[in-house]
Amino acid sequence: MAAAIAASLPAPQAASAPAAPIHEPIPASMAKLIDIEAEIPLKYVQLEGLVISKIVKHSSESHSSVHGLLLGLDLDGTLEVTNSFPLPHNLGDEDEKSSKTTSRYQTAMLRSLKEVRADDSVVGFYQSTTMGAFYSQTIIDTQAIHQEKLRQGGVVVVHDLSRANRGNASFRAFRLSKDFLDAYRRPPFSAKSMISHKLTFNSIMEEIPLKIRTNPLLSAFVSTLSERHLSPLAEPTPAEVYRTSLHPLYSTLNLGNPTLTKNLENVVEAIDNYKTEEGNLAYHTRQIAREKARAEAYIAKQKEENANRLAQGLAPLPEDDVSRLFKIPPEPSRLESMMLLGQVDAYAKTLEGTSSLSLVKMYAARAGTDAGRDSP
Incomplete structure (x- = not known):
């Protein structure tokens, strides 16, 4: 998607010599609005x-x-x-x-x-x-x-x-x-x-x-849907005395939470992905350190050999290009691990909200059950 949007957006044009304006200047009262x-x-x-x-x-x-x-x-x-x-x-x-x-x-x-x-x-x-x-x-x-x-x-x-x-x-x-x-x-x-x-x-x-x-x-239409009005029935039941076009939702009274299990699975999956990414970063870091140590050892050995040749009155050996002899990989990007941490944080916050709501429902249901048992 990023490549498609980049291709369709207008490319920045090179600066050219300003032409003489042929339009009227913008009024001072409209200058901030137009921006x-x-x-x-x-x-x-x-x-x-x-x-x-x-x-x-x-x-x-x-x-x-x-x-x-x-x-x-x-x-x-x-x-x-x-x-x-x-x-x-x-x-x-x-x-x-x-x-x-x-x-x-x-x-x-x-x-x-x-x-x-x-x-x-x-x-x-x-x-x-x-x-x-x-x-x-x-x-x-x-x-x-x-x-x-x-x-x-x-x-x-x-x-x-x-x-x-x-x-x-x-x-x-x-x-x-x-x-x-x-x-x-x-x-x-x-x-x-x-x-x-x-x-x-x-x-x-x-x-x-x-x-x-x-x-x-639209606001007037929604207000007419939610406005209470008398039932057209000749003898309505007490529950049908007043009606609205928007029927009440009772799903909020459901004690079950089907998304809680999925939320926990997402948290575990995001943590596993983060651990995998951190393992890959640690491996690349060790590989970089190993190659740098080899390059430094080679440079130290070359300097020591040249010092011995100078002591013997010989010309020093030409210094080799270390970057050509040792392929030191670039440092890996930390962006992926940072984004995975953001996903873990988002899943955890959602889990906190859904679980707290479920706990409130359970305590409310328990209180209602206990009150029903105590009543004569």
Whole structure:
């Protein structure tokens, strides 16, 4: 997905000689609102109700994680997201053919939106996730491309499917922090770079406040659905005296929690992946240290031999290129282990929330049972 978005986004143009302006100057009262130079920092993201509906629909219809582009405009420090469209999901996302197909689809969609006078300015992308764990190499690569090419840097809106299935729509907006982006653009992502930039898994992304705006027509429609009204029946039962179009949900009273087991499995799997990655890093570190020791021993031996030749009045031997004789591997990147730590933290926080809610339900049910037994 990152390669497809990079191909479709406009490439930065070389600076040319400024031409004489032929338009009227911008009024002082509108200078801050228009913000052509993107000098006003981004304060919060505003999602339209249409965008929320599209993301929820796209996520609910797919059995895997989905992604798409966000369209809109930034005004006076507010990134207004007014429209979105999904991108095709390809199994071989890194394959060149699938990347070109996604790029052509994205270009055609933006061209069609421009023809009908709809918003066609890319301001970010959205990604669905489960149980709060959204750190991945694809998201970081795509967001890095956006922050390099888009005017305000763009954002990634994360939609949590596990919370949506429980009736709580979860939308959060993020973008890469400046310190992480600086270290990311200077490979390798080594331990020294992490220490110098003071990076942890919590400092990869910075969250931006998010607001949801619905139009008055939709708000009025929802209010009519939830408003209580008298039953049209001639002799209604006490339970049918008042009715609403939105029926009450009793799933919250269920003491069972089907996602708790899956959450525990995800925590264990993420910890195992982290241990495997740490083992690989330790192996590469030992290999680097072994090759460096061999190179240093060879240099010391060469210096000693040249010193003996000088003592005997002989010309010293030419120094060999150590980098050619000993292939010292580069230091491995620590980005993967940092992202795995972020996934473990996200799964643990979700587990804390779901388990605490289940404990509250169990104590409430026990209290109700004990009160029923004590009553005459």
